[in-house]
Amino acid sequence: MSALLPPITLTRRDHQRLARTAEHLAGQMHPLATPLLRELRRATICAPDDVPDDVAALDTFVTYRLAGEDRSEKRMLIHPDDHMWPPAELSVLTPVGLSLLGLRAGDRMPLLGSGEAADACVEIEAVGPRVVGGFVPL
Template structure:
């Protein structure tokens, strides 16, 4: 799998993360560095540029672990609804996407209405537009 890091210098939308999830996400990314260095680098890059918030101060419509996300892949015109989950809870058939996949690393921290150019598992670029976010209660 030839996943690449999004182009350096390419404009990417702001990322917002829950402060209590940041260390966990860093640990997860570091755990997979040997097996999936590109995905680990993509996730670490997003974490590094993220603005962190307490859960109560997180902007509305932000994708977090456990969020159900409606997004449009503008490259393929495919509308998808997924739930962003921890790796052990992933089940692609049930629409449960791990944060340690390229699409999961691209979605975490984005907000409704934002668009990001992001590679798939094969390194092919896709433009993902967040249409809706339902965070867990």
């Protein structure tokens, strides 16, 4: 299946942090542990300064649209431990958040770990800005 999926890019720090989270969740039989581990295995790892600006990384705002929806959503992609501003956040431990992780603007991805129909997917319309030190740069 991964041959049909768009490539994903993660920073080394995010990859390590998410791997620890996924292993912990696997021990609890969390339904998104296996899909998260699968995504981490196929990710390209790079230094934080080498992540392209249009990649949906942790602590980055992502504008996306679910298939069949008329309206786009804009949320900050977060690690589940990093709640700062709940109305504007999207955890990677949701099917939508996990599906967006590491994608680039313009990519389309099936909803991972969801009970939705097989053709349910999400498309990234735009990425940015990144949140640095709890602040959104101007």
